[in-house]
Amino acid sequence: MSNIQNEMRAVAKELLESGKATVVLGWEKGTMPYDSTPVMIRSAADVDKLIWDEYCLQNLSTYLIDFINSEDKVAIFAKGCDTRAYNRLVHDKRINPENSIVIGVPCSGMKNPKVAAKTPAGAEVPMANACKECRYPNPVACDQKIGSDVTPWCTAKDFSDVEAIEAMDADAKAAFWKEQYSKCIRCYACRNICPACNCTNCIFDQSASGWCSKDVNASENQFYGVTRAFHVAGRCIECGQCEAVCPSDVPIMLMNKKFIKDIDTLFGNYEAGLVTEGTTPLNSYQVADPEEFM
Amino acid sequence: MKTVEKAKLDGFLGQLAQKYSVLVPVDYNGLTQFAPYSQVQEGVSKLYLDGNVTVSPKTVYLPQSEAMYKFRAQGKKLAIEEMPAMDKQQVVFGVRHCDTKAIQCLDKVFLDEKFEDPQYKEKRENTIVFSLACNNPKATCFCESMGVDRAHAEASVADVQVYEFGDTYGFVAVSDKGKACLDAVSGLGEAADKLPDQKPQEVKFDPSELPAKLKGMFEDPIWDEYSFKCLNCGTCTYVCPTCHCFDINNKIRGEVGMKMRTWDSCMFAEYTLMAGGHQPRQGKKERVRNRFLHKLQYFNEKHDMFLCIGCGRCVAKCPVNLDITKFIKQVIG
Amino acid sequence: MKTASASDVLKINNLVPKVGVLKEILDETPDVKTFRISTPEGERPFTPMPGQLGMYSMPAIGEAMFSVTNYGEDYIDMSIKKYNDGVLTSVLHGLEIGQEVGIRGPYGNGFPIEQFKGKDIVFVAGGIGLAPVRSLILYCMRNREDFGKLTIIYGGRSKEDLCFKDDLFENWPKVPNTEVFVTIDRPQEGWDGHVGFVPDYVKEIAPNAQIAAVCGPPILIKLTLPILSQMGLPDEDIITTLELRMKCGIGKCGRCNIGSCYVCLDGPVFSQAQLNDMPKEY
Numbered sequence: 001m002s003n004i005q006n007e008m009r010a011v012a013k014e015l016l017e018s019g020k021a022t023v024v025l026g027w028e029k030g031t032m033p034y035d036s037t038p039v040m041i042r043s044a045a046d047v048d049k050l051i052w053d054e055y056c057l058q059n060l061s062t063y064l065i066d067f068i069n070s071e072d073k074v075a076i077f078a079k080g081c082d083t084r085a086y087n088r089l090v091h092d093k094r095i096n097p098e099n100s101i102v103i104g105v106p107c108s109g110m111k112n113p114k115v116a117a118k119t120p121a122g123a124e125v126p127m128a129n130a131c132k133e134c135r136y137p138n139p140v141a142c143d144q145k146i147g148s149d150v151t152p153w154c155t156a157k158d159f160s161d162v163e164a165i166e167a168m169d170a171d172a173k174a175a176f177w178k179e180q181y182s183k184c185i186r187c188y189a190c191r192n193i194c195p196a197c198n199c200t201n202c203i204f205d206q207s208a209s210g211w212c213s214k215d216v217n218a219s220e221n222q223f224y225g226v227t228r229a230f231h232v233a234g235r236c237i238e239c240g241q242c243e244a245v246c247p248s249d250v251p252i253m254l255m256n257k258k259f260i261k262d263i264d265t266l267f268g269n270y271e272a273g274l275v276t277e278g279t280t281p282l283n284s285y286q287v288a289d290p291e292e293f294m
Numbered sequence: 295m296k297t298v299e300k301a302k303l304d305g306f307l308g309q310l311a312q313k314y315s316v317l318v319p320v321d322y323n324g325l326t327q328f329a330p331y332s333q334v335q336e337g338v339s340k341l342y343l344d345g346n347v348t349v350s351p352k353t354v355y356l357p358q359s360e361a362m363y364k365f366r367a368q369g370k371k372l373a374i375e376e377m378p379a380m381d382k383q384q385v386v387f388g389v390r391h392c393d394t395k396a397i398q399c400l401d402k403v404f405l406d407e408k409f410e411d412p413q414y415k416e417k418r419e420n421t422i423v424f425s426l427a428c429n430n431p432k433a434t435c436f437c438e439s440m441g442v443d444r445a446h447a448e449a450s451v452a453d454v455q456v457y458e459f460g461d462t463y464g465f466v467a468v469s470d471k472g473k474a475c476l477d478a479v480s481g482l483g484e485a486a487d488k489l490p491d492q493k494p495q496e497v498k499f500d501p502s503e504l505p506a507k508l509k510g511m512f513e514d515p516i517w518d519e520y521s522f523k524c525l526n527c528g529t530c531t532y533v534c535p536t537c538h539c540f541d542i543n544n545k546i547r548g549e550v551g552m553k554m555r556t557w558d559s560c561m562f563a564e565y566t567l568m569a570g571g572h573q574p575r576q577g578k579k580e581r582v583r584n585r586f587l588h589k590l591q592y593f594n595e596k597h598d599m600f601l602c603i604g605c606g607r608c609v610a611k612c613p614v615n616l617d618i619t620k621f622i623k624q625v626i627g
Numbered sequence: 628m629k630t631a632s633a634s635d636v637l638k639i640n641n642l643v644p645k646v647g648v649l650k651e652i653l654d655e656t657p658d659v660k661t662f663r664i665s666t667p668e669g670e671r672p673f674t675p676m677p678g679q680l681g682m683y684s685m686p687a688i689g690e691a692m693f694s695v696t697n698y699g700e701d702y703i704d705m706s707i708k709k710y711n712d713g714v715l716t717s718v719l720h721g722l723e724i725g726q727e728v729g730i731r732g733p734y735g736n737g738f739p740i741e742q743f744k745g746k747d748i749v750f751v752a753g754g755i756g757l758a759p760v761r762s763l764i765l766y767c768m769r770n771r772e773d774f775g776k777l778t779i780i781y782g783g784r785s786k787e788d789l790c791f792k793d794d795l796f797e798n799w800p801k802v803p804n805t806e807v808f809v810t811i812d813r814p815q816e817g818w819d820g821h822v823g824f825v826p827d828y829v830k831e832i833a834p835n836a837q838i839a840a841v842c843g844p845p846i847l848i849k850l851t852l853p854i855l856s857q858m859g860l861p862d863e864d865i866i867t868t869l870e871l872r873m874k875c876g877i878g879k880c881g882r883c884n885i886g887s888c889y890v891c892l893d894g895p896v897f898s899q900a901q902l903n904d905m906p907k908e909y
Contacts, residue, residue: 362642362643363643365686365687365729367685367686367687370723370725370726370727371727372646372686372727372728372729373646374643374644374645374646374686374729376643403878403879404879406878406879408877408892409877409878409879409892411642411879412641512906538879538881539880539881539882540874540875540879540880540881541874541880542642542690542874542875542880544686544687544688544689546687551686551687553643553686555642558874558880558881558882560881560882565872565881565882566871566872566882567872568870568871568872569691569710569712569713569715569716569872570710570712570713571712572845574871574885574908574909575908580908584884584908587886588884591887592884592886592887593887595886595887596887
C-alpha cells in the first residue's frame with residue numbers, strides 16, 4: 001500500500017509542477033482510522049496529504065461533474081470501479097474527458113467502514129460489501145496507471161442474495177421492502193454519491209410537481225427507491241456507494257442487482273461502464289428483444 | 295436516588311407504559327432511533343442503550359412528517375380543521391445530555407414569545423424526559439466543548455436524570471413532572487446520590503471566539519476548501535438534533551387534504567429556489583457556508599448560544615466525512 | 628440588527644390559516660390581479676401595517692407570501708403577479724368571486740412609519756413592486772398632515788404593465804403636495820409620457836426628499852439605491868424590501884435567512900444601513 005501511496009504523491013507532484021494538471025483529486029486521512037476522504041490538491045507542496053489505504057472507498061469521478069465547464073485540468077485517482085464510473089459519466093456527457101486525467105490504481109478491495117466503526121481497534125474488518133463481489137479491481141481505462149494489476153477474486157456475478165428475495169412469495173417480498181424502506185430518511189445521499197444518478201434536475205427535487213411527496217413514509221420512500229433503481233438500471237456500475245453511505249442501512253444494492261440480473265437474463269450479459277459510447281440494453285431496441293409483457 | 299437493576303429495566307418501562315406513551319431508543323433493522331416501547335415489547339425493534347441513536351430525539355417534538363391541519367376544498371368552499379390534541383402524556387427514556395441541550399436550542403425557535411408553535415409546545419409540555427448520562431463518549435463526541443454538562447442534563451428539558459452504574463440504573467427526579475412519574479412506579483431501590491465514572495472526551499476545543507471570528511469570514515477561501523467534497527445530500531441536517539428547517543406541503547385524496555410539515559434541508563437546491571428561478575444560494579459553497587454559519591455564528595447572534603451541541607452525528611454519518619470539528623479547530627487556530 | 632418586537636407584529640400563534648372569501652378581483656395588468664379578501668363573517672381578516680405580509684393559500688395547491696397592498700373596514704387587498712412556472716399564482720389567477728381561500732398574517736416588520744413622519748418622501752417602484760410601496764403611500768395619504776412632500780416615481784415594462792392606474796393617474800395627483808412620475812421601458816403607441824428605466828428617471832427628477840422607499844425587481848433596487856446615496860440620503864433613510872422563498876412566515880422554517888435575519892420576520896423592509904451589515908446572499 002505504501003508504495004502506491006508514494007507513487008501517488010510523486011505522480012501528483014509531477015502533474016502539478018509541470019502544469020499538466022491544475023487540480024489533483026485524491027484521498028486524505030479523515031476523522032477516524034476508517035475514514036479516508038476526498039481531498040483537492042492545487043499545490044505540489046500539499047501532495048503529502050494524499051494517502052492510499054484500505055478505506056479509499058469513495059469514487060472521485062463524480063466530482064468531475066463540478067468541473068465540466070472549468071478551465072481547470074483535473075487529475076483523479078481511480079480504482080477499477082471508479083474508472084467504470086468515469087466511463088459512465090463520459091457516456092452520459094456529464095463530464096469532460098478533455099479536461100480530466102485518470103490515474104488508474106489497481107485495488108485489492110476496500111474494507112467496510114460501517115463494520116469498522118463497530119469493531120474494536122485491531123480486530124479484523126471484512127471487505128466492503130460491493131468489493132467482495134468486485135470483478136474489476138483493475139482500472140478498465142485510464143490515462144496512466146500506478147502499481148501493478150491484481151488478480152480479480154471474482155469472475156462471475158453473484159446473485160445469491162437476489163435469488164433469496166426472488167424465492168419469497170409476493171407478500172413476503174412486499175413486507176421485506178416495506179420494512180427496509182420505512183427506515184429511509186430521504187437524505188438522498190445514495191442519489192448524490194451515485195455516478196449513474198447524474199441528472200441536472202432530478203424529479204425528487206421538484207416537490208411542487210406532485211410526483212413524490214416530501215412526506216416520509218414507507219410508501220413514498222419505496223417510490224423514491226424503486227424510481228431510482230429503474231433510472232440507474234443498465235447504468236449502475238456496482239460500486240455499492242449508495243449502500244455504503246446510507247445512514248439507515250437500506251440494502252439498496254439488492255434492488256440494483258435485481259435489475260442487473262434481469263438485464264443479463266433478458267438481453268444477455270452486460271457490464272456497465274466499460275465503454276464511453278454506443279447503446280446500452282435499456283436504451284436500444286432490437287427486434288429479437290423479449291417482450292412477453294406486451 | 296432511586297435504582298433499577300439493568301436486568302429489570304423491562305419491568306420498569308412496562309410499568310411506565312401502562313400510564314404513559316413510552317418512547318425508547320431502539321435498533322430497528324440497523325437504524326437507531328426513538329420509537330414506541332411497544333415495538334420492543336412486540337419484538338419489532340431491540341432496545342438500544344449502547345450509545346446515542348442515529349436519528350435524534352428531535353423526532354419526538356418535530357417529527358420528520360407531521361400533520362398540521364386537515365382541509366376540505368369543495369368547489370368554492372374551504373373548511374379547515376386543526377389536529378386533535380394529544381390524548382396522553384409521553385415519556386422519552388434515554389435522551390442523552392447533548393440531545394437535551396439540542397432541545398433547548400429548539401425551544402429558542404419554537405417557543406419564541408412572538409410566534410409560539412402550538413404543536414411543538416403541546417409535545418414539550420406533555421413529555422417527560424429521562425436523560426441518560428454518557429459514561430463512554432465516542433471518538434466523534436465533542437459535547438463538552440459545546441457547553442454540555444456531562445454530569446447533569448439540561449435543566450429546562452430533563453425531568454429525570456438517569457445514571458448508569460455497572461448493572462444498575464440510578465434515577466434522580468429533577469422536576470415535579472419527573473418526581474410524579476417516578477413516584478408512580480413501584481419496586482424501585484434506593485441508593486445514596488452519586489455520579490458515575492465518566493471517560494473524558496478526546497475532542498476538545500474552546501469555541502467562545504468562533505462567532506466573532508466567523509463574522510469576518512463570509513468571503514474566506516476556507517469555504518471552497520471545505521465544501522468541494524460536499525454531496526449536498528441531507529444526511530448532516532437530518533441526523534442533526536438541532537437542525538429544524540421544515541417544508542410545508544400537501545397530502546391530498548380527492549377533496550380532502552392534510553397539510554404536512556416535513557423536514558427540509560438547507561443542502562437541497564429547492565430549499566431556497568424562488569418562483570421565477572432566482573437562487574440565492576447557488577451551490578455547495580453557499581449551502582455549506584450557510585449551514586456552518588447558522589450553527590456557529592447566526593444562531594449565537596439571535597439567541598446567544600450555538601446551534602451545535604457536539605453530538606458528532608454529522609461527523610460520523612457524513613458520506614464524505616466533512617468534519618465540522620476540523621473546521622472549528624482550523625478557524626480557532 | 629433590528630428585529631421585530633412583539634409590538635411590531637400582531638401575535639399569531641399558528642401556522643394554520645383562517646378561511647377568507649374573495650369579495651372582488653380586479654385586473655391590474657395582463658398578469659397582475661388584485662384580490663379583495665374578507666372573512667366569511669364579512670370582517671377584515673387581520674390589520675396589517677404598511678409593508679407587512681400575508682400568507683395566501685389554496686390549501687390543495689400551495690401557499691405563498693404576498694404584501695398587503697391596501698385594506699379597508701372589512702377587507703384586505705393583495706396584488707399578485709402570475710408566474711408561468713408558478714403553480715400557485717396560475718391557480719390564483721383563475722379564481723372567481725366567492726372562492727374561499729386560506730389567509731394568515733400579518734407577518735414581517737413593515738415600514739418604519741415613525742421614521743417617515745415629518746419628512747419629504749420619495750417612493751420608487753417598478754412593476755408589481757408598487758404593491759408594498761402603495762400600502763405606505765396610502766398610509767401617508769390617510770394621515771397626510773404627518774408627512775412632508777410625497778414624490779412617487781413608478782415604471783413598468785409597457786403601458787399595459789402599469790399597476791394601480793386609477794391611483795397613478797386619477798387619485799394620487801389630486802392629493803395635496805404630491806407629485807407622481809410614471810415611465811415605461813420602451814416607446815409605445817398611445818403613450819406620451821416619459822420613456823426610460825426607473826433608476827435613470829430617478830436621477831433625472833432628482834427629487835428633493837429626506838427619505839426613500841424603494842421596491843421592485845432586484846435590478847431596479849440594485850441600480851436605484853446608489854443613486855439615492857449620491858443624492859445625499861443617509862443609509863438609514865434609504866428603505867427597501869427584500870423577497871426570498873418563504874414557507875412558514877414566522878422565522879422557523881429557515882429558508883429565508885440572510886445571515887442571522889429572517890426576511891419573513893426581521894424584514895421584508897430593510898434600510899441600506901442594515902443591508903450593509905448583511906451578507907450579500909439574496
